[in-house]
Amino acid sequence: MTPAELSLALRAALVRAVDDGAVDLDLTALPAELHVERPRQREHGDWATNIAMQLAKKAGVAPRLIAEAVAVRLRETPGVASVDVAGPGFLNITLDTAAAGELVRSIVEAGPAYGRTQELAGERVNLEFVSANPTGPIHIGGVRWAAVGDSLARVLQAAGAEVTREYYFNDHGAQIDRFARSLLARARGEEAPEDGYGGAYIEEIAGAVVAGELAEGRPDPRTLPEAEAQEAFRAGGVDRMFSEIKASLHEFGVDFDVYFHEDALHESGAVERAVTRLRDLGHIFEADGATWLRTTDFGDDKDRVIIKSDGEAAYIAGDLAYYLDKRERGFDRVIIMLGADHHGYIGRMMAMCAAFGDVPGVNLEILIGQLVNLLKDGKPLRMSKRAGTVVTLEDLVELVGVDAARYSLARSSADSSLDIDLDLLTRATNENPVFYVQYAHARTANVARNAADAGVRREDGFDPSLLDHESEAVLLGALSDYPRVIAQAARLREPHRVARYLETLAGSYHKWYDQKRRVLPVGDEVVTDAHRTRLWLNDATRQVLANGLGLLGVGAPDRM
Structure with a gap:
């Protein structure tokens, strides 16, 4: 007998108790599924349920009375060896050996489908994770989200949800400009700017950009006027870096259904549409030459500038447009996985969700991941052969392999810091x-x-x-x-x-x-x-x- 079958038998016993007049209960109050669970102590039986205590308040009777009425009828169920009422109204259920063993046949016959449910059937979920800036290899924090995010997507699908894995491609903003300047400097044999990026990968990509431009018959980008040179290294560098990121994730067993480009939000007019929607809802105001969103009405600690006084869109403007775009694509739930340094981001995002008329925590969920510390020979491992300053996905896979890396990153709660002993993961x-x-x-x-x-x-x-x-x-x-x-x-x-x-x-x-x-x-x-x-x-x-x-x-x- 499977837990699902026992749950049905429990429901049938409750219905009979009501029909027999032993319990006065509105059957429409019964939950969709009557949960049974393994008792902590084996001597308490195979399964236990507190359904009598859940129903007692609505029925206006003592939970033990309901439990005893159900127990009498559940004992008549084929495969049930005994039912004991414990404490205020717990039901402890013991199956006979043959009924318990029948589970084996159910598992073998179900095969890969065993364990899958329809609990989240009908839910369309957009799960955004990793979304590392295309300015360098994925560091260990992003690797944790790759393992956890992909596993979460699989788990949600096993529960019946329709899941779209999405990667937000940050190809807009100051970090991309710094990346382009760093590539150009290295290509010219110069030191990277003080606020730029370092590591051997910068030199590799800079060389690849030059070789690619020359192979296409275009001028050497190093000799172009400064603005044109930076644009050549921006476009070529981002494209090559992101191709590397996608290839690394694929080797790690992580592929995305959608790669969403940040630039598209600004080029398509999505930001303006989001602002118009919020203005129509009465949540926009003008002050000091800027356009603001009144997020304090929805629990934020301060109102947020959307369009700055110089006409430039503030960072949150992209968030507004992106969230609205996801909802307009038909997703019931938007789940975003962010790093530990984004904890202060939650308030404004939930306020944004509420401003659109959605329910924070339902239509929008934000998961925060904590830091990962890698230990080798008992000491912290912090340096990468290629990135120079951080350990990357490729470094971790080279040290322990894909399976050990994914398992070790996914086996602990993502909202707690994680120490990984690399030496342990290589031992049989x-x-x-x-x-x-x-x-x-x-x-x-x-x-x-x-x-x-x-x-x-x-x-x-x-x-x-x-x-x-x-x-x-x-x-x-x-x-x-x-x-x-x-x-x-x-x-x-x-x-x-x-x-x-x-x-x-x-x-x-x-x-x-x-x-x-x-x-x-x-x-x-x-x-x-x-x-x-x-x-x-x-x-x-x-x-x-x-x-x-x-x-x-x-x-x-x-x-x-």
């Missing part, structure tokens, strides 16, 4: 979390191969009542928890929950394996349904490990 030991989980998957694959060689085949028999060992109950419990973990990770925007779950599942599998619940016959032993049923359990574990690793963008190797 249980202390290395990605190895621990991947090894569990490889072990299940090895068991399946050996079973095939020994003539143990799933299709020849399955008796879930034979999964009667304590280690099997624990493993079944872990497997049954996977859909709940996915739904919670999607709802809370916390893909790290998937990684931590996989580590628990891997631990349960290793303990089961170590209990010598053999899939393979020993010596002259005849193959029995016990062997075949344990193979079902082994293969169900393999499937869930693969599904979970896939949500993190991490490989599920068959051999290690």
Whole structure:
């Protein structure tokens, strides 16, 4: 029996209690899904629910009365061994062995679909992450967002949402001008401007721009008048840098559906349209020769200038236009992932959302990621071979590989600082979390191969009542928890929950394996349904490990 099936049985028991007159309850008050969860203590049963306490206030009766009425009827459900009422009205449910074991068949038959839900079906989500300026390689903070953002997109999709991954391409503004001047200086053999960019990559790209211009039969950009030279290095440099960024992300397993150019907001008139919309809504005023948005009406600490007194658009003007553009493209939810230095940005963005008539925290969500510290030989690693001042995506992948990099960055809550021990991630030991989980998957694959060689085949028999060992109950419990973990990770925007779950599942599998619940016959032993049923359990574990690793963008190797 799966958690979903038990939830339906629980609902049926409630309906019968009402129909029998044991409980006076408005059935329209029932939530869409009656949640069951694993109790913290194994002796409390396989599943628990507090639904009686949730309904008691509306029913105007003691929760224990509802719980006892439901328990009587739930005990009649095939596959339910016992139902106990605990405390003020908790229901502790124990399944019989065969009913619990049937989960294995459900997982194997569902395959990659196991764990996926329709909880967010119908929601169109625009998820913007990374969005590093095209002025240098992606540094470690951006790499964290690449791993977390892509994993979150996969988790949201597993919960039924339609997700568009979007990269905001900052090709407008002062940082691009500094980048162009830095390239031009290096191309001429000069030092970069004091406020410019350094590192070996600047020299590489500057050389590539010169070579590209000459190959196209155009003049050497170094010899052009200053304004023309800067424009040549701006256009050529940004194009080459962004191509490198996209290639690096692709190698990291991260691709975007939309690359949105900041310049397009200013060239298309989107800023003017956004200002007009807000003016029509009554939130714009003029003062000191500038155009302002009255964000203090929506909780901001001060009103914001949109168009400066010199006629230039302020930075927030682009934000207004970009948010409105996303909503006009039909997205119900706009999720933006920003670095730790953008925390002060939240108030004005939420005020902007409210000014457009939307709901902050619903139509617009902002996730803030904290810093990442890399440790090697016990010391902080801060320098890049190519970027000079920061560790880049390429540096991290070179040191530990894509799988270890992605897993380690995604396994902790993004709103907390993260220390990564690079030496640990290269070890083939249980202390290395990605190895621990991947090894569990490889072990299940090895068991399946050996079973095939020994003539143990799933299709020849399955008796879930034979999964009667304590280690099997624990493993079944872990497997049954996977859909709940996915739904919670999607709802809370916390893909790290998937990684931590996989580590628990891997631990349960290793303990089961170590209990010598053999899939393979020993010596002259005849193959029995016990062997075949344990193979079902082994293969169900393999499937869930693969599904979970896939949500993190991490490989599920068959051999290690």
